Amino acid sequence: MLQFWALTSKGVEELLADEVRQHGGEVLKVTMGVVRFTAELRTAYQLCLWSRLATRILRLIQSEPVTADSDLYQVAQKIDWLQHMALRNTLAVECVGKHPKIDNTQFGAIRLKDAIVDQFREETGNRPDVDRMAPDVRFQVRLDKAHFHFLQDFSGPSLHQRGYRAGQGEAPLKEHLAAALIKRSGWQVEQPFFDPFCGSGTIVVEAALIALNKAPGLSREKFAFEGWPGHRDAVWQQLKQEAKAAEHNLPATVQFWGSDFDERNLAKAKQNAARAGVAAYVQFDYADATALKAAVSNTPGVIVTNPPYGERLGDLPSLIPLYSKFSLALKQHYSGWRLAIITSNTDLLRALRLSKSKSYKFTNGPLDCDFTLFDLTEKQVAVSSDAPALFFSESSSFGNRLAKNLKQLQKWAKKEGLSCYRLYDADIPEYNVAVDWYDGEVVVHEYAAPGTVDEQVSQKRLFDVVNQVPQVLGISSDKMILKVREKQKGTSQYQALNKAGQYKEVTEYGAKFLVNLRDYLDTGLFLDHRITRRMIQQQAKAKSVLNLFAYTGSASVHAAVGGAASVTTVDMSNTYLDWAKRNFSINGLSGKQYQFEQADCLQWLSRCRNQFDLIFVDPPTFSNSKRMQDSWDVQRDHVNLLNMLTARLAPGGKVIFSNNKRRFKIDAQALNDAGWQVKDISAATLPEDFKRNPNIHVCFELTR
Numbered sequence: 001m002l003q004f005w006a007l008t009s010k011g012v013e014e015l016l017a018d019e020v021r022q023h024g025g026e027v028l029k030v031t032m033g034v035v036r037f038t039a040e041l042r043t044a045y046q047l048c049l050w051s052r053l054a055t056r057i058l059r060l061i062q063s064e065p066v067t068a069d070s071d072l073y074q075v076a077q078k079i080d081w082l083q084h085m086a087l088r089n090t091l092a093v094e095c096v097g098k099h100p101k102i103d104n105t106q107f108g109a110i111r112l113k114d115a116i117v118d119q120f121r122e123e124t125g126n127r128p129d130v131d132r133m134a135p136d137v138r139f140q141v142r143l144d145k146a147h148f149h150f151l152q153d154f155s156g157p158s159l160h161q162r163g164y165r166a167g168q169g170e171a172p173l174k175e176h177l178a179a180a181l182i183k184r185s186g187w188q189v190e191q192p193f194f195d196p197f198c199g200s201g202t203i204v205v206e207a208a209l210i211a212l213n214k215a216p217g218l219s220r221e222k223f224a225f226e227g228w229p230g231h232r233d234a235v236w237q238q239l240k241q242e243a244k245a246a247e248h249n250l251p252a253t254v255q256f257w258g259s260d261f262d263e264r265n266l267a268k269a270k271q272n273a274a275r276a277g278v279a280a281y282v283q284f285d286y287a288d289a290t291a292l293k294a295a296v297s298n299t300p301g302v303i304v305t306n307p308p309y310g311e312r313l314g315d316l317p318s319l320i321p322l323y324s325k326f327s328l329a330l331k332q333h334y335s336g337w338r339l340a341i342i343t344s345n346t347d348l349l350r351a352l353r354l355s356k357s358k359s360y361k362f363t364n365g366p367l368d369c370d371f372t373l374f375d376l377t378e379k380q381v382a383v384s385s386d387a388p389a390l391f392f393s394e395s396s397s398f399g400n401r402l403a404k405n406l407k408q409l410q411k412w413a414k415k416e417g418l419s420c421y422r423l424y425d426a427d428i429p430e431y432n433v434a435v436d437w438y439d440g441e442v443v444v445h446e447y448a449a450p451g452t453v454d455e456q457v458s459q460k461r462l463f464d465v466v467n468q469v470p471q472v473l474g475i476s477s478d479k480m481i482l483k484v485r486e487k488q489k490g491t492s493q494y495q496a497l498n499k500a501g502q503y504k505e506v507t508e509y510g511a512k513f514l515v516n517l518r519d520y521l522d523t524g525l526f527l528d529h530r531i532t533r534r535m536i537q538q539q540a541k542a543k544s545v546l547n548l549f550a551y552t553g554s555a556s557v558h559a560a561v562g563g564a565a566s567v568t569t570v571d572m573s574n575t576y577l578d579w580a581k582r583n584f585s586i587n588g589l590s591g592k593q594y595q596f597e598q599a600d601c602l603q604w605l606s607r608c609r610n611q612f613d614l615i616f617v618d619p620p621t622f623s624n625s626k627r628m629q630d631s632w633d634v635q636r637d638h639v640n641l642l643n644m645l646t647a648r649l650a651p652g653g654k655v656i657f658s659n660n661k662r663r664f665k666i667d668a669q670a671l672n673d674a675g676w677q678v679k680d681i682s683a684a685t686l687p688e689d690f691k692r693n694p695n696i697h698v699c700f701e702l703t704r
Contacts, residue, residue, distance in 0.1 A: 003028070003060035004044055005151060006035040008053055011362035011371075012180045016053040023047050036060075041232060045239050048155045048225070049217035052179035052210070055158045058140060058151040059225075066148050068100045072108055072141065075148050076115035084139075084152060086229055087124055090131035091116065094153075097143030112141050112150075136227035156224035162209075163219040164276035165202065166268075172199060173306055173342075175216070177364060178206040181371055184360050185304045185340035192301030194337075196289035196326070198258030201269025201282070203304050208256045208278035215243035250281055257296040259287035290325035292333055300336035306364075309343040316348075316466045317444075317480040323351035331381035339374040346370045347463050353389055354380055395464035398424075398431040402472045409689055413437075420506045420515070422527055422689040423473075425696075432458075433465055436527060439506050441479045442469060443517050448484075481517050505586060509534045511561050512586045513554055514579065524552040524579060528696045529618065531685045532658060536616055537562035539654070543613035546570070546648065548601045553580025555616045560589045568612070570597040570604055602632075602641065611650040617641065621661040634659045639670045642702060646675070649704065658685070658699040666700060676702045 004025070008016045010033055017027045017035045023046045025039040035054075039047070048057055061084060064075045085091065093116070095108030102108040116139070117127040138153035160176040173181070181203065187193060189211045195203045209216065217223070218240065225231050256278075260266050266284050273279045283296075289307070307326070310319055330339060343349060344367040349356070358373040374380070390396065405423050413421050424435040426447065434445040444465065449458040462482075470477050503514040508530055515523045533555050536545070540562035547556045547569050553576075556569040571577050577596050584594060597604055601619070619641065624631040638657070645655055668678050678700055685699040 001026075001038045002041060002044065003036070003038050004047075004154065005058040005060060005149075006037065006047065006051070006054040007033060007056040007058070008035070009033065009055065009174070009177055009180075009363050011360060011369075012053050012176065015180050015183050016051070019051060019053050020047065023050060041230075042235055042239070044154060045225070045236050048159070048223050049215050049239060049243055051159055052206070052216055053176050053183075054155070055160050055174075055176055056153070057155040057159070059154045061139075061150040061152055063147045063149045065146060066099070070099070070101065070148070072099070072102060072111040072148060073115045076112050076141070076150065077119060079150060081116045081119050082123060084229070085128065085137040087120060087126055087128055089128055089136035089227060089229075090134075091128045092130065092132050092135035092138045094138065094140040095143070096140060099143045099148075102143065108141060108143065112139065138224060152228065153224045154228075156220075156222065159217070162216050162276065164205065165200065165272050166275065173202050173364060175202060175206055177362065178203045179210070180362065181304055181306075181340065181342060182207050182210060184371055185302050185373065186338065187302040187304065187340075192255060192257070192297035192299055194257045194259075194296050194301060194303045195305045196259050196287070196292065196303065197305045197307040198260045198269055198284065199262075199265050199306070201258050201265075201272050201284060203306065204256050204258040204269070204282055204284075205273050205276050205278055207304070208273070208281050209276060211248070211250060211255070212278060212281070213246055213248045214277065215246070218243055252280065254281065254283045256282045257285070258282065259285045259289065261286070261288050290322055290329060292326075292329040295333045295337070300334075300338075302338045302340065303330075303334065304340045306342050309345045309348055315482075316463065317470075317477050317482050319345075319348055320351050320463070320466055321470075321477040323348050324353075327352040327354060330376060334376055335378060335381045337376045339376060340371065341374070342369050342371045344369045346372075347391075347460060350389060350391060350463065351467075390464045390467060391460040392464060395431070395461060395468070398428055398465055399468035399472050401427050402435060402469065406473065412688055416508075416688075417510065418508050418530070420508070420525065420527060421687075425690065425693045427692055431461055431465055433462070435469060436523075437473075438504065438515055438517060438523070440475065441481070441504070441517055442473060442475060443523060444469060444480060444482045446482065446484045483521060509537065509558070511537070511554075511557050513552070513557065513583050514586065525554055526551075526618075526660075528660070528687065528690045529555075529658065529685070530687045532616075532656065532699055533558040535685065536614065536656065540564040540567075540614060544568075544611070544650070546612040546615045548605075548615065548617045549619045550576070550580060551618075552576050553583050553596075555618070556580060556594075557583050557587055557589070559614070559616075560584065560594060561587060564593075564614075566593040566595070568595045568597065568610075570599060570601050572598065572600050574598050602644070605644045605648065608648060611648055611653070613650050613653045615645055615649060615653070615655045617645070617655060617657045619659055621659060634661050635664060639667050639674075642671060642676065643674050646704070653703070655702040656699065657702060658697055660697045662695060664698050666698070671702070675704055677704070678702055 006016055013030050013035055017030050020027055020035055020037045024043040025037040027037045029036040062079050093109045093113045095105040121127045140151045142149040160174040162175050193207045198204055258269055263286060266286055269284045273282045349372060354374040356372045357375050360371045362369050362371050402424050419439040420437060422436050426432050432447045432449060436443045446462055469480055502518055503516050506513055506515055513525050515525050517523050536555050537558035540559040542565050544566045545559040545564045550556055550569045550571040553569045556567045559567050569580050577598050581596060619634050621634050671678050681701050682698045686694060690696050
């Protein structure tokens with residue numbers, strides 16, 4: 001009897017152990033991702049040929065007890081490597097795990113390789129060649145606290161690679177995991193099978209292969225054991241002939257269905273089915289899973305599917321209605337079926353409004369996932385609403401507050417000529433978000449939760465928020481953008497997220513601006529500085545205006561709209577200066593009187609020789625951009641910055657200085673000593689929609 005290790009993904013181990021037993025192996029131990037077993041050589045061949053669940057099969061050569069002082073080279077020298085490969089064989093080695101004397105796995109692999117080739121040199125006078133890419137024999141050493149386990153790669157490249165999948169969708173399941181889901185779903189071969197989010201078709205193809213009893217390994221050109229001296233080719237050839245004879249013939253009627261909303265995925269699915277030899281039994285259709293019109297079969301069957309579940313909280317706005325509408329379609333047309341669904345975000349299952357019957361844990365690549373079964377009984381499908389249930393009943397208080405704020409602010413905004421404003425700003429502390437309206441679209445900013453708040457509770461509350469916003473505001477879910485704002489450490493506050501490149505035009509007090517709601521943490525327009533910008537517009541007529549740390553130039557636009565004689569806009573980012581130029585353009589503002597300077601504001605000030613009647617300064621709280629000479633901290637550096645403006649301020653001129661640092665304290669004494677008169681105008685610059693949060697910013701007028 002030989003000993004083997006069968007490798008697989010987390011969550012598949014027990015299924016793999018059953019598969020090993022079915023083929024005649026004796027399971028010794030099941031650990032995370034590994035099933036250890038004993039078997040005759042014939043059984044090991046069968047598992048390589050037939051396993052739908054293993055990713056790799058290794059033959060155990062020897063396990064050696066070790067201590068913290070053990071040297072891998074010396075331990076490996078105890079093994080007679082000439083029994084396990086021939087001199088003519090090429091060689092590759094791998095190392096997995098940790099040991100106190102092995103700094104990294106690459107070093108461990110080198111020590112094992114050296115032990116093998118040195119032994120050959122001593123015994124034969126020659127050494128085998130190394131071929132990392134396509135060796136005849138591959139060995140592996142696995143390290144744990146008590147042993148060095150020396151193994152031979154018996155199967156070769158991952159067994160999940162069946163050979164049929166040339167094209168795949170954006171988030172494909174590996175074939176062995178698809179087979180595991182099918183097993184766990186409880187599907188029987190005689191039942192109809194459907195995947196409404198089929199992507200490149202892996203789940204459907206695997207189900208058809210199971211029904212046809214096609215051995216997954218038959219399509220493989222070569223297994224690793226074929227280069228092993230102990231290989232018995234006659235046994236292997238017989239097993240392959242038996243596998244070919246074991247294939248079933250199914251009726252020509254279609255028994256497997258897949259659908260997807262992406263025609264490119266469907267094309268790949270059809271190609272994959274053809275390569276797998278199951279095209280005659282599988283039907284792929286173009287269809288929206290949220291608008292299923294009728295069941296694919298009159299006989300109830302099983303739905304196994306891998307719908308989008310996103311890896312970012314920002315994906316929730318589009319995913320919640322997707323799950324809700326999908327569930328409603330199932331309830332209308334798939335009574336009596338079983339739904340089996342894998343997701344890394346179990347909160348999304350809330351939107352299905354179904355009671356689960358079973359759930360299993362799996363990993364899909366780096367993601368921990370739940371595979372959940374729902375029986376669509378008559379009672380389950382009786383719920384016809386597509387509105388997801390809230391996690392917490394008290395979450396309705398958020399929806400009520402948002403509705404109240406909307407009613408109060410809509411008329412005010414229309415009267416003021418504003419198309420964008422804040423509707424909600426953590427009014428209820430437990431629902432720690434800001435909700436901003438941008439002329440028919442909404443941005444929901446989630447503030448980073450305090451460390452004392454349980455992360456799962458916080459995410460469930462966010463789920464409830466995202467559920468209610470479209471309903472309360474009367475918009476579709478694709479008009480809502482969710483952003484998570486983490487506290488920035490050592491980076492600029494203006495971080496890029498995506499590159500959708502979608503801009504829309506909004507207005508305030510007669511000025512027009514382009515905002516980008518999806519690509520950055522901020523949209524290009526700070527709503528809380530709206531009154532300050534209007535103040536600049538009102539004071540700018542016939543004056544020379546300087547806007548430092550200008551961002552997208554919104555204050556510069558207001559100055560120009562107000563009739564400024566000249567406007568100079570300074571920012572370090574070309575991206576934002578280009579944005580500022582576009583803002584000028586849509587307002588019909590052009591001419592040499594409008595200057596745009598790409599520079600570090602502090603360095604620019606040190607070389608500037610012009611004077612200005614009105615200077616607006618709204619610096620970031622903190623920055624250490626690589627393009628800056630030094631780091632910037634507004635609390636530490638504001639006095640130095642303002643004193644640099646002394647020579648740039650024309651007689652009788654004014655500086656408007658603002659920032660958004662919470663608990664900022666202006667050093668009035670130091671500024672007074674430098675000849676500045678300082679007036680706090682923070683309260684006067686607080687817009688109506690920000691009065692619920694009076695600490696949103698500070699603002700000061702400085703004159704000399």
